[in-house]
Structures are given as C-alpha cells and as structure tokens.
Amino acid sequence: MTYDVIIVGAGPAGLFAAKILSKKKLKTLIIDERSIPGGAGALTDGKLIFDNRIGMELDELSIDEEKANSIIHYIENYFLKLGVPPEVSGIDAVRGEKIRKRAAKYGLNFILSKSRHMGTDNAHKIMKKFKEELGLRGVDFLMNTRVEKVNNEKKGFVVSTNHKKKFDSKYLLVCPGRGGSHWWRKQADKLGIKYKHGPIQMGVRVELPVETLKPITDVSYDAKFLFKSLSHNDGVRTFCVCPGGFVTLEPPQNGIPYRGKMLQPVNGHALSKMKSKNTNFAILVTLPLTKPESDPKEYIIRSVINTYENGGGKPIAQRWGDLIRGSRSKKETFDSVARGYDRVKSTMNTEFTPGDISIAYPERFYSAIKEMIIQLDKIIPGVAHPSTILYIPEVKLCDTVYLTLKDTNETSVNNLFVAGDGAGKSRGIVGAGVAGILAAEGIIKKELND
C-alpha cells in the first residue's frame, strides 16, 4: 500500500509528527514493534519539562528560542487536553533564584524548569488517547510490527516488516528512540546517511530519602544542576528526578544483547499517587570521544557489559558510606543499622549485586560522580549521607547524531527525515515532540513546493 509518509516509531516524536501531518491530509502510516503507543514515554515516569534548555539542543535542531518556545507551548496545551494533571512545578522564580545563588557559590548551575507530571500509571493512558485522536484524523497504525529493512527505490521508500509485508511511501520519518537507535544506524550506513558521533552519557542513579531533596523538588520537580568536574572539566548534570519514585530497569528493548541476555540500564520513575519514601535521580557525565576511538556506542556497550560482569550478571549498587571508605558494598551489610544504612531501603524492583563502582567504571566517570555528590551535599545536606545508594549502569544510548538540513530534520538522503532520541535530536518526551513537529513541518514544506 502506498502512503505519503511512513513513520517508524510511535513514541512522542512519531505521534507529534503525525498530528501535524494529519492537519494537511497527508496519508500517514505509523509502524511500531510494541503493542502500545507512546514509545519509552508511555512506559515511564512522564515528567513533561517545558523548557528549551532541557531535553533538547537548539543548535542541533537549528531553531531559535522563539520557535522552540512556540512548539513547546503547543505541546503543553495538547498534553493538557489529553488529560495531563494541571499541577505545575518550577515556576516560583523567587525561590528558584535563592537556590540558584546558593548553588553558584559551589560551582553548580541550577536551572529552574517548568514541568508537569503524568506518572508512570497515567502516561500509557494519555498516550493511548493520543493514538485514538490520531486514528480519528485518518492516521493508520500498525502496532506489534517491527521494521526490519528500509530501501530507497525509484518509487520512494520501501519498508519491509517482520511479518514479511512491504509498504511504500514518498517520505520516510524514522523516530526509533534509544531502543531502536542501533538498528537504525545499521540501516543508515546502508542508505549512506551522514551522521556524527554524540558524546558518551554515563553515570549513576542515586537514591535517598524524599525529605533530603524536598526543599529543592518542592520548587522544581526535576531539580536540574549542572557542574564541571574538577578532575577533568567534564560536564556533569542531575537528570530525571523522581520524588517518591522507584528505581527500575529500562525496557529490554533499550538493553544491550549479550550472551543470550538483554543487559538493561538502570533508570527511575514515579507513580501519580502511590509514592515511595525515596527520591531517585541520575547523575550523568558527558564525555565526547576523540580519535582513535570516537564512537561512543562501542564504549557504552563495553561499559554496560563490564558492569554486569562485575555484578555477576546483575546491576550493581553501592552505599555512599562504603564508596567513601574505599570498600565494596556487601549483601550482609547492605542494610546495616550500625552503619546507618537502614535510613534508605532500596526500591529497586529487580535483583542487584552490592558491589564496587570504582571497579566497574573508569576513573574519569567515577571521579566526576563523586565530586558532584560532594558538591550537591553542600547545598542539599544529606545527599552524601552514608546510606545514599548509587546504582549502575545508568547510560543514555543517544550516541549517534544525524546531520540534517536547517530546522527540518531532513537527512542527507532526499525525503528521509529523522526525529527524537534515537536520532540524537532530543533527550526527553517534550524534546522528542519538538523534533517530530519540526520533521513534519519540513515534510509539509517540501510537499507544498513540489
């Protein structure tokens, strides 16, 4: 069957793109290997961050602040229509400024960002409604279907699926998310699409009592601090704060296949109503590689495998008290009352190995993480309490950035567009939506000029 546009991936990037395309009556098909729409965004915490400094790079999208803000505003309004709770965080400029000034004394840059929270339990319902609305506007969906191959032929793009079916279209928009990014890179190599390597993003998931971070999360739900490591001058940041949340593993699709198993990175989420006694957040170190090893993908894969090997096939957790004494954490003492470790009970939903981060991670990452925690403790006393738990591997697989034309997300191959995390164009739900909308606008512009 012939479509004007085929979109691979029904995550926020693909859904927002389809919404824009459906207004122009372009016949659109979305294919996704999952049974439910919304991609990683549907299975997660669903913090919606409406700030152009977070979850997207304006340079990478080649748009200015004004353009970004108008798209972000559109996305926010639509999410509210779909039923996102009206409570808003990160808009108290006076309290935000106080935190900013205090943080600046210690070399930390605090970003006050407006956000709303769907909650893991609500996110999939909201994304389901999004899909239904698109269906009413004439968008076709093919769920439970994996795109295996993309060919660029005379009549347009031909997409072959695991059900041995083929679909063709004039335009192709690929939004594979982090989980599909390695598959897409293989296709991109075959199609001759130009890309560059992004930086490595690797760090830890931190878990501590809700009360510790409350003075900050009450002002800004997704408390964002940026720092430059003292040891190597690398970018370090807090990311994905989940007050009252749970530590979890990413979906298997986001894992690294190794010896018949999927090695899944650690992540965090929070429900809309049922809260834990803990807050978790990520500390991520950003490091661009230089020759001879400039591909972050291989580096991250090795790091995840190394962590799981060190942990006997499981992720690793270490108490800050053990880390700072220079010893590994052990099962027997992981909840030791004598050491004060009973203050934080792990919320991780799968088994982990109490172990040693300094063995699993290279010094450059280990030092930056340690410095960031010590620095955060100066403005948020208690972050560096011995009971604080650090989990690894926490990695972001947005390691390939596709080169695209100015503000359209069209790649070096004519009529082939990309968007979202898997294309290196975003790092969050709203950012993915922005990238998807830009790609859709690019397609419409080309169609009008055709």
Ligand SMILES: Cc1cc2nc3c(=O)[nH]c(=O)nc-3n(C[C@H](O)[C@H](O)[C@H](O)COP(=O)(O)OP(=O)(O)OC[C@H]3O[C@@H](n4cnc5c(N)ncnc54)[C@H](O)[C@@H]3O)c2cc1C
């Ligand atoms: C545990 C967790 C918590 C998170 N919490 C937040 C948060 O609170 N706030 C936030 O902003 N972000 C959060 N994120 C990140 C957020 O989910 C992503 O940034 C966002 O979903 C990216 O959107 P996307 O459309 O680019 O990709 P995705 O949402 O990953 O969607 C990509 C889709 O493409 C499909 N796909 C891939 N390859 C193929 C193929 N070959 N054939 C068919 N289908 C394919 C996948 O099945 C998937 O549905 C979280 C992520 C995780 C894993």
